[in-house]
Amino acid sequence: MLTGVTVRALVGSADVAVHGLTLDSRQAQPGTVFFALRGVQADGHQFIPKAVEQGASVVVCEELPAELADATTYVQVASSAEAMAHVAAAFYGHPSRQLKLVGVTGTNGKTTCATALHNLFRELGYHVGLLSTVQNQIDEQVIPTTHTTPDAIRLNELLARMVQAGCTHAFMEVSSHAVVQHRTTGLQFAGGIFTNLTHDHLDYHGTFDNYLKAKKGFFDGLSKQAFALTNADDKRGSVMLQNTAARRETYSLRGPATFRARLIENAVHGLHLDIDGRDVQFRLIGVFNAYNLLAVYGAAVLLGEDPTEVLTILSGLTPAAGRFETIVAEKTRITGIVDFAHSPDALENVLSTIADIRQPSQQIITVVGCGGNRDAGKRPIMANLACQGSSRVVLTSDNPRFEDPNDILAQMQAGVQPADLGKVLTIADRREAIKTAVALAQPGDILLVAGKGHETYQDVQGVKSDFDDRQVLREMFALLGK
Known part of the structure; x- marks a missing residue:
């Protein structure tokens, strides 16, 4: 079970039954x-005594504790996270080797691509698994999710x-955090997809270069039997390869x-593309979705599927839940668009898409906030982008977490140019912010x-x-109709 693990010391018996x-x-x-992992918030090594007290048979750690229990085996390793990934893969019988597993990484588009691949291959008649930000699925069975990529054991x-369950394929989002934290180490991928790379998660990675290296690390780990499919129009696409x-x-x-694809039309009813000489209408909207669809199409063809059948189903x-999801007010025909855009690039893409499809008489009103305890550098940028792409803007809370919402909003307001001050309202309560935006429309x-x-939540x-x-x-x- 320790195959692939760099063991520095073994204290105790190596012959231990583990369940x-x-x-x-x-x-x-x-x-x-018990794996003692060094995390951002806490160091698992401080919980070794508790794990031993609970009866753990084996402790995997990077530093041996000062006091060792006679009944416990201690395995000192170079990296607890990397060791956990290898051990977990072996413990569960290396399931990735029995699937055609495809990982999708990049700043934006991961959820849309992974979900579209899952739905596509289900329509093609396969039993399929999905691991995504929105939800995990085994065919139609939905399993709650807490992280973009689960820990290696999960x-x-x-x-x-x-x-x-008989699945032959699985599609998963691969976050930059997951690569750095070795959550995907030890998995065998049939292929990897790169969507794009923009400003995000610098609160964790520190620099953009580290963020780039994290994404690239996923492709560096692919085998020669796999495919690496990358966006040639993104200047970092070639770096991944x-x-x-x-x-x-x-x-x-x-x-x-x-x-290759050529954009023929991007309208409120969907996209019209020429893909490898085939003329196709899609229900998804926006140039960013043209890239997502092309990535999904390419991956399916590389997995051996018929191009025409793939495009017919696509x-x-x-859209995936919360990705350019539209809600229309019956009486006033105000079109609400709910989108997960939480990075500058994603927000700019959504606003650009709306600008492409809107009529001259239509105002764009944007409600936007920024999450707490995350990259603060993007806050003024996102506020400025919202102002540039909207007639009116309401700045509000997102998930403030352990920060003061007013501090976050003050940092966003710093990005509002003097000429745009008249179009901006700041309302910390998100429900009130949405209510106000509807009233403005x-x-x-x-x-x-x-x-x-x-x-x-x-x-x-x-x-x-x-x-x-x-x-x-x-x-x-609904209140507008009363």
Whole structure:
């Protein structure tokens, strides 16, 4: 089970019966392996005594504790996170080797691509698994999710459940955090997709270069049997392919590539594209979705599917939850758009898409906030982008977490140019912000509520309360009809 693990020291018996793995000392018990991980918030090594007290049979750690229990085996390793990934893969029988597993990474588009691939291959007749920000799925069975990419134990357990359920394919979002934290180490991927790379998660990675290296690390780890499909129109797309052993493939809307598309029309009813000489209408909207569709198409073809059949099914797909999801007020025909856009690039893409499809008479009213305890550098940028792309802007809370919402809003307000001050309102209460935006809208206008998308909660001081932008928007629209 320690194959692939760099063991520095072994204290105790190596002959131990193991029936469970955990990184939570509270879940340790006889027969389990406890992994002491160094995290951002806490160091798992300080919980080793608790895990031993709970009866953990094996402790995997980077530093041996001062006091060692006679009945416990201690395995000192170079990296607890990396060791956990290898051990978890072996413990669950290397389920990724029994699936065609495709990972999707990049700043934006991961959820849309992974979800579209899952839905596409279900329509093609396969049993399929999905690991995404919105939800995990085994065919139609929905499993709640807490992270973009689960920890290595949970991840391999889910993949094993997919294998047991008869799945042949699985599609997953691969976050930059997951790569750095070795959550995907030890997995065998059939392919990887790169969507794009823009300013995000610098609160965690520190620099953009580190963020870039984290994404690239996923492709560096692909085998020569896999494919690496990258966006040729993103200037970092070629970087992803520099050191990969995988087959190098590309997609593009602007130049030569393995898979090419030409945008014919981008309208409120959907996209009209020419893909590799095939004329296709899609229900998704926006140039960013043209890239997502092309990536999904390319990956499906690389997995051996018929191009015509793939495009036929993709033409009927609808957006992932909270991704450019539209809600229309019946009486006033105000169009509400709820989108997960929480980075400058994502917000700019959504606003650009709305600008492309709106009529001259339609105002764009944007409600936007920024999350707490996350990259503060993007806050003034996002406020400025909202002003540049909107007639009116309401700045509000997102998930403030452990920060003061007013401090976040002050940082956003710093990005508002003097000429735009008259179009901006600041309302910390998100429900009131949406209500005010609806009141500002005239019949036929477009109202964008950005930042939370599919989320059904608001995180304030560690407490998650029910809050769904889509539900609130529907409630406010319903009041317009009375």
